[in-house]
Amino acid sequence: HNGITRPKGYTVSYHANPAVEAHHFGSSHPMKPWRLVLTKELVLAYGMHHAMDLYLSRAATFEEMAEFHTEDYLEFLRQVIPADMEAAEQSDRIASYNIGDDCPIFDGLFNYCSLYAGGTVDAARKLVNNQADIAINWSGGLHHAKKTEASGFCYVNDIVLGILQLLRFHPRVMYIDIDVHHGDGVEQAFWSTDRVLTVSFHKYDKDNFFPGTGALDSNGPSHPLNPGSRHAINVPLNDGIEDGDYLQLFKAVISSCVETYNPGAIVLQCGADSLGCDRLGCFNLNVTGHGACVAYTKTLGLPMLVVGGGGYTPRNVSRAWAHETSILIDAADKIDPNIPDTVTFRNQFAPDYSLFPPLSEMRKIENKNSKQYLNNLVATIREQLRYMQG
Numbered sequence: 001h002n003g004i005t006r007p008k009g010y011t012v013s014y015h016a017n018p019a020v021e022a023h024h025f026g027s028s029h030p031m032k033p034w035r036l037v038l039t040k041e042l043v044l045a046y047g048m049h050h051a052m053d054l055y056l057s058r059a060a061t062f063e064e065m066a067e068f069h070t071e072d073y074l075e076f077l078r079q080v081i082p083a084d085m086e087a088a089e090q091s092d093r094i095a096s097y098n099i100g101d102d103c104p105i106f107d108g109l110f111n112y113c114s115l116y117a118g119g120t121v122d123a124a125r126k127l128v129n130n131q132a133d134i135a136i137n138w139s140g141g142l143h144h145a146k147k148t149e150a151s152g153f154c155y156v157n158d159i160v161l162g163i164l165q166l167l168r169f170h171p172r173v174m175y176i177d178i179d180v181h182h183g184d185g186v187e188q189a190f191w192s193t194d195r196v197l198t199v200s201f202h203k204y205d206k207d208n209f210f211p212g213t214g215a216l217d218s219n220g221p222s223h224p225l226n227p228g229s230r231h232a233i234n235v236p237l238n239d240g241i242e243d244g245d246y247l248q249l250f251k252a253v254i255s256s257c258v259e260t261y262n263p264g265a266i267v268l269q270c271g272a273d274s275l276g277c278d279r280l281g282c283f284n285l286n287v288t289g290h291g292a293c294v295a296y297t298k299t300l301g302l303p304m305l306v307v308g309g310g311g312y313t314p315r316n317v318s319r320a321w322a323h324e325t326s327i328l329i330d331a332a333d334k335i336d337p338n339i340p341d342t343v344t345f346r347n348q349f350a351p352d353y354s355l356f357p358p359l360s361e362m363r364k365i366e367n368k369n370s371k372q373y374l375n376n377l378v379a380t381i382r383e384q385l386r387y388m389q390g
């Protein structure tokens, strides 16, 4: 099978459940769980499954999800049905849990949430139990969900649940988020602890880009007695950032964070809406540039929980996550950039049938990030890290 073998010296676990892919948010909704079908097709066609331990994700239990979410909110998710959207007696609850256009009620909603959350919890436990060094759940990464409400296509925050598992063993966990949106739910969940350092790279425009949080100077509670003080790092970006600048920035920020914070494990959210040509995004990254951040994070040599996230042009999401799987199993150089004939739905990858189409040239968005702006980000963040150390 293309000569893809297990990576030398470490173990990768891959957590998935085909039942997640079958859920529909609605025909016009940009979140398409179907992108996971395409990802799976590529991973299998390239023979990458031979290099990993494969696990069928189980549904997270109510109790596991209640480690972060309230029982009231989970009970609501468990019992709500699409017809309740029209029922007047449910309208207060639906509004209070932020159900609506972004976060609709669809058939099987609770099943969907518990399966993607179960994948991330399982993946975290593999790391904690020393049964894996890198654990992947592409169906997870739903970083906006709050303790008692849905937000931005996210209902249950699987990342928070995964980090809580890692914290049972590791004194300090670092969270990195390369989705084009701010990882606000994860940041907020750990806002008041020094045991998690959250780092999000995102498009920032307070009034015109969701969720409007994640400014450079938003670093956690400033009260000196609060242990979470300064343990949130935000990297706010403008439209059109390209591979070279992004990778340079990513390395500069992440290396400084790791040096200062010395985490025992890393959680990497790989939202693919930071790619060029994304239906909702506004960056200019190529599959190679996005993947280079994953490759760099891997070189840190720490236990790594890797999750998906956003990504609204399904063919490109699957290209990125398949490429990143190959990086994580140390087989990127064994992958044919021409997508194999054996891939079902191969027509999705027309006309180039390449794993690496030039996304940054196909829908060129003007780069509004000057070198001066990016240099200032790095300098300011290094200053913030000095304060964090105390």
Ligand code: TV1
Pocket: 028, 029, 030, 101, 102, 141, 142, 143, 144, 151, 152, 153, 154, 179, 181, 182, 209, 210, 271, 273, 280, 309, 310, 311
């Ligand atoms: C239904 C149908 C919902 C079409 C939502 C884009 C739609 C969006 C839709 C959409 C859309 C958002 C907001 C406005 C909050 C709203 C998985 C009141 C064409 C992790 C979530 C983005 C990103 C939410 C999630 C955002 C993630 N953008 N068409 N909705 N205000 N919501 O701006 O980080 O990728 O767009």
Ligand code: CA
Pocket: 177, 178, 179, 180, 181, 182, 183, 200, 201, 202
């Ligand atoms: Ca982000």
Ligand code: ZN
Pocket: 179, 180, 181, 271, 273, 309, 310, 311
């Ligand atoms: Zn996003």
